[in-house]
Amino acid sequence: MTIFETAVRPVLFRVGGGDAEKAHEFTLERLARLRPGALAVLRRRYAVDRPVEVFGVRFPNPVGLAAGMDKNGVALRSWPALGFGFVEVGTVTAKAQPGNDRPRLFRLRDSEAVINRMGFNNAGAAALAARLAALGPLGVPLGISLGKSKVTPLEEAVQDYLTSYELLHPYADYIAVNVSSPNTPGLRTLQDKSALAALLGALVGKTPVLVKIAPDLTEPAIAELLEVCLAHGAAGVIATNTTLARDGLATPDQPRATETGGLSGRPLTERARKIVHFVHQETAGRLPVIGVGGILDPDDATRMFDAGAALLQLYTGFIYRGPALVKAAAKAKR
Incomplete structure (x- = not known):
């Protein structure tokens, strides 16, 4: 057990009467x-x-920080100091939006998991662009995750993403296209062949563009998505987002299984690893993979690298294990 786990985490988990989002803020x-x-x-x-x-x-x-931890980039100077080799901010949308109603973030402690239905709460692409312009160079690569504004109809999604892209790509080392969050109605349909082709056709340019995929897709659906990524110049894949499944929860956490939203953490470990392996094998390594999902110890990191991941990201593992996990994962065998 680290100092974070024995001394810091218990304090953070009591902040706001145990409200996970208040502790996050x-x-x-x-x-x-x-x-x-x-x-x-x-x-x-x-x-x-x-x-x-x-x-x-x-x-x-x-080892990088996954999107969702620092949506608006308010603590960007701190993440490299905590050991992260890159940082992904967002998911950000063209229009500022409050996200879904609270409560919308839940810890499942016995399962080392989190359920969220945040709904892309963020200050908008223009606000993030202004912050990044004032910040200057970060010292490590910066990824920016883009999503669709909730009020934007699906048929106008390409322009919505493009608005964010034009504002933000000058500050990004890569752009992540989030078409896999379960918390924006209809968003996952943008993983379909024609919709994704149109989106990549508009966004792929000088800045590398990666596609973040859902863990709930079947292998044939992933294979079709990968064909589109290869055909339209995507630089890589982020595998995976949160899951709608509720497999692998510890018994004390079962009452939380009724909460809607995406599940992350330990229950996602094997599914995320298998998808990373499938992507790597299916593309013969032509599409680099950022592996994310259920990485909570160095062995998880090693297995993710063994599955074919070129890079890793942490989110829920960082919540439960702290910066010592970042360091250990960065040193993991690959």
Whole structure:
């Protein structure tokens, strides 16, 4: 057990009377206030120098922060100090939106899992662009995850994504196209062949574009999606997003299974790994894969690398294990 698990996590889990979203906001606020001296101390403790180049981008180490943790980029200076070799902000939409009603974030502690139905709550692409312009270089690669505004009809989705892309791609080392969140009505239909082809046709350009896929797709559906990615110049795939399935929950967490939203964490470990392996095999390595889902210890990281992942991302694992996991995963055998 690390200091984070024994001392820090219990405190964070009590913030706001146990409200997971209030704890999330509390953490972001504190990270955003860290001074250069504190960041330097953290960097000496957690930074790992293990460079790798993927889709033409050089990463100081292969472990990144997944989208959803810092949607609006408020704590961007802190993530590299906590050991992350890259950071993905968002998911951001062309139009600012409040997201779904609260409560919308739930911890399932015995399962080391989270259910969220956030609904792309964010300040909008223009606000993020302004923040990134003021911030300047981050020091590690920055990915920006784009989603569809909830109020935008599906038939206007391409223009909605393109609006965000035009505002944000100058600041991004890569763009992630999120067509797989279960929390925006109809969004996952954009994974269909014709819809994805139109979207990639509009977005693929100088900045590498990756497609984030759902873990609930069948292998034939993933194979079709990969054909579109290859045909339209996608730089890679992020596998996977959260799942609508509720398999693998510990008994004390079963009452939470009725909460709608996407499940992440330990119950997703094997499914995410299998999809990463399938993508790697199906494309013969032509599409680099960022593996994300259920990585909670170094062995999970090693197995994800063995499955074919070129890079990893953490979200729920970071919530439960803290920055020591970032360091351990970055050192994992690959």
